[in-house]
Amino acid sequence: MIGEIISIGDELTSGRILNSTSYFAASHLFGAGHEISAMFTIGDEPEMIGSSIKDSIDRADFVVVTGGLGSTSDDLTNEAVAQALDRPTTLYPEIFDKIKRSRRFASMPSLEKLAWLPSGAEILKPEERMAGYLLIYNDKPIFFLPGVPNQMRELMIDRVIPRLATWKGGKTSLVRQKVYKVFGLSEMEINQRLKAIENSHSQVSIGYYPLSTEVHVSLTVRGESHAETERLFQQIEMVIEETMGDSLYGEDNACLEGIVGQILHARKLTIGVAESCSGGLMAHRITTIPGSSNYFLGGVVAYSNDLKERLLSVNRKTLLEYGAVSRQTAREMALGVCVATGSDIGISVTGIAGPTGGTEEKPVGTVCFGLAAGGESFGFLFHFCGKRAMIQTRAAMTGLDLVRRYLLKLELPSD
């Protein structure tokens, strides 16, 4: 189906807030096999809101509208719709009852506004206190979603995508969707490997979303029956899992630092990190996970050679002979951080993030890693491209991926 997206709010047209909801909606609709022909962002101006919605639904098969559903004076979507689509607002008693029972109602009688919706509106999540409804106009669906990003995302995934999947003239087609998270393969490599599946199945859409150092791949399968959808989904999923191999680290809401944390926690193992060029980013990513204190003891950021010796017991001879950016130094850093923190596993990173400091032999982007655990230690050498910030991010995340690979006994790069 061909759709249009309309975002409403002065905070968007004044550039105070980056419109990430349209992006989210577009990427998920596209991933589900729809085409977005246009996206509009307009201010809190009822005439413009009304005419935009009317024009869009005249052109497109469906429209998604976000924002302007709240209870303040600049929330004007419902009135604009009532006017433009000739659907006078009516009181929805089930919503009003909930509002009346809420504590905030006594001090904010304007909340009543939330219970007045264009006639014919079908509440998307009546069980929750969340704005958002569907209006059918000329047999086409218009979804009205709150501008609050997390509510909008929830309704998009739980209601809009499934509803559109079963829309076409009442055909009971069903949809199944999953996001696969991949580290260590490029978008192009993945696309080349998966192109064939997508071309040979009209019910299958695959979307590719490169995100910093990772690629997220979304699979959407649409079938006529639950059984058919499920069978096709499992068949394609098997191909995807096989194709991505051990570069596939998780699904849907998983993140690399979370996966590594889960494994460490489950095995009652602790980790310490020794960082040079990533400057603390690897430790920081580990500690973004609530409860990481269960397995993360601490780390050392040893930017200077002197500190690599003093805090991580790297041999001066190793530094002189192989340099600070070498597999040998990285290994000693990993061993050293195990001793310094008393952790079961040590991971280290030392490299040249640039823009200066590169040499012919070790150009900017040269990054070495060390991993120490259970009496063993390994050293790895990578070459990353990009600017300083990208090299630092790649260094931190590659370190985490090496730990994941070690813990799951997957293939490691050659030592």
Add this chain to the structure above:
Amino acid sequence: MIGEIISIGDELTSGRILNSTSYFAASHLFGAGHEISAMFTIGDEPEMIGSSIKDSIDRADFVVVTGGLGSTSDDLTNEAVAQALDRPTTLYPEIFDKIKRSRRFASMPSLEKLAWLPSGAEILKPEERMAGYLLIYNDKPIFFLPGVPNQMRELMIDRVIPRLATWKGGKTSLVRQKVYKVFGLSEMEINQRLKAIENSHSQVSIGYYPLSTEVHVSLTVRGESHAETERLFQQIEMVIEETMGDSLYGEDNACLEGIVGQILHARKLTIGVAESCSGGLMAHRITTIPGSSNYFLGGVVAYSNDLKERLLSVNRKTLLEYGAVSRQTAREMALGVCVATGSDIGISVTGIAGPTGGTEEKPVGTVCFGLAAGGESFGFLFHFCGKRAMIQTRAAMTGLDLVRRYLLKLELPSD
């Protein structure tokens, strides 16, 4: 002036790329005193491109169009404009000469396309190899900018904003703009303090952009002459500087970690960091600055109490008596990291980032800092709100701001 923004590209409507250029354009136009009534994002579809541009320039005082100016087959803006606005494309020989001289032309004859522009197009930066032109239609300006973010931004700031400032019927009004970067005051506080100036000067616009833990305030002054603009600008700037006081840490492209680095570098001082709840983020922010190895020696992430003792020499008695999250522990951490790294200055942070670990006495968001330098040491206590990631960010940035305040002999919070 009232403007509209149109972004062109299938990569935007398919949700493959987040449209940050529209946001950038809107915030800068708004900051310069214009109003954006609508923003459109459309795919690479010439009819839609043409009719959108035509409709927008009929409604608005000016239009900014981004994207679709390149040399590949999906770059269709120029053809669409030629058709919709009746401005047939003509060959611009000065551009074609440059293209012919480029090395890539031999293998890519399609580059010639870049030299064919709608008749009447005025190249925005003829001295550089960069797409982007101005077309005047019914006496109104339409700016066509490349979709490449950094080129678009450069043209926006260097050409579009100044050009619009002097537009109105040939009046030679002049514009001066600056961004002030503030740490430690909320958007509302700043707004309340500055509202009066904005209301009393029609030539002055002030924009407020809260960005994670900071607020960026943009000042735009428009006058009839260079002298008048300059005089008014300096007058308002003085008020702003006085109002923000020492919370104003920098201007335009400055960042807090860069400012701290500059001072340390200029004074030939070194710094070491000891982190608990910020988990390495403070060290990481310091090392995002190229050349930070000149003043940053390293740091310790001591997540566990044991490591606070072992790596930072915090007294067990202090930990038992006052707890890990206390001014006392923070001070000892700061002193300890000076010893461990041999740095002139030590900054430490220890707190409760949540979601668990809070108590009645020390709720989630309680964060203590220690600062040690030149034989002195200080301890500070803050309460931050927000979720885990926000508390970690506030902790790291507040630590850096304390270092800035100490180095510049500004007021510090009470010990």
